[in-house]
Amino acid sequence: MSDMRDQVERTLLTQAQIQKRVGELGQIFSREYADKNPVLVSVLKGAFVFLADLCRAISVPCSVDFMIASSYGAGTETSGQVKIIKDLDTDIRGRHVIVVEDIVDSGVTLSHIMDMLQKRGPASLRLATLLDKPARRQAHVDIDWIGFQVPDAFLVGYGLDYAEKYRNIPDICILKPEVYQA
Numbered sequence: 001m002s003d004m005r006d007q008v009e010r011t012l013l014t015q016a017q018i019q020k021r022v023g024e025l026g027q028i029f030s031r032e033y034a035d036k037n038p039v040l041v042s043v044l045k046g047a048f049v050f051l052a053d054l055c056r057a058i059s060v061p062c063s064v065d066f067m068i069a070s071s072y073g074a075g076t077e078t079s080g081q082v083k084i085i086k087d088l089d090t091d092i093r094g095r096h097v098i099v100v101e102d103i104v105d106s107g108v109t110l111s112h113i114m115d116m117l118q119k120r121g122p123a124s125l126r127l128a129t130l131l132d133k134p135a136r137r138q139a140h141v142d143i144d145w146i147g148f149q150v151p152d153a154f155l156v157g158y159g160l161d162y163a164e165k166y167r168n169i170p171d172i173c174i175l176k177p178e179v180y181q182a
Contacts, residue, residue: 004166007179008156013148013172018130018158019053021147025128026057028145029098036123037061038096041088043113044068046102049159049167050130050147054100065090069109082112093121102159103131103150107139114141131155131172154180 029038037060042051044066055064068085097117104110110127118125126144135152154177156162157169162180166173 004169007166007176008169008173009153009176011171011173012150012153012155013158015158015170018147018172022050022053022130023057025145025147026054026059029054029057029062029128030059033058033062033096033098034060036096037063038098039090039092040064041092041097041099041117042066043099043101043109044086045167046159046161047100047130050102051100054128063090067113069113082109084116091120092117094123096124097122097126099125099127101127101129103133103155104129104141104143105133105136107137107141110141111139130158131160 040051040055040062042048042064045068051064055062065088066086067088070083070085099110099113099117101110114125114127127142128145129143130147131150132143132146132148133150133152150172153174154162155172156166156175157171157173159167160172161167162175166175
């Protein structure tokens with residue numbers, strides 16, 4: 001990982017800090033969703049690491065499903081147009097749904113997803129994000145659980161990427177601007 005670490009400006013959140021907070025969220029969900037068998041919906045690709053750790057931290061039955069949506073394409077700024085690339089396999093009508101996201105940045109994609117899922121008639125629909133970056137918000141999103149509020153910096157690691165790289169760094173790091181502005 002030394003090659004990737006050379007392109008990191010600094011570590012923002014360590015693996016230990018992340019795991020502690022994920023464990024706390026797992027305890028909250030275990031209490032709030034006892035006897036409800038929630039569906040955890042991960043928005044791929046970035047949230048898969050958070051979802052895996054969160055799912056293991058929940059002590060009550062739950063199921064998972066996945067969506068792929070994008071408003072970024074290959075760039076670092078939202079296009080404003082949300083494209084659903086893969087939809088859910090699960091019928092969520094009457095189910096308790098927790099959307100699990102890696103980062104709420106512009107809010108454009110999440111706002112669209114939450115509206116779309118709400119129309120499918122879930123018993124409840126709530127949003128958990130590991131990272132919240134309010135400085136970049138362009139669309140309103142109600143976030144029920146936030147792992148960490150983060151500064152307006154380009155973040156990688158723990159599932160977050162730049163050009164499909166850096167997802168496997170176990171910490172959340174700030175990427176050097178020269179890497180993505182080149």
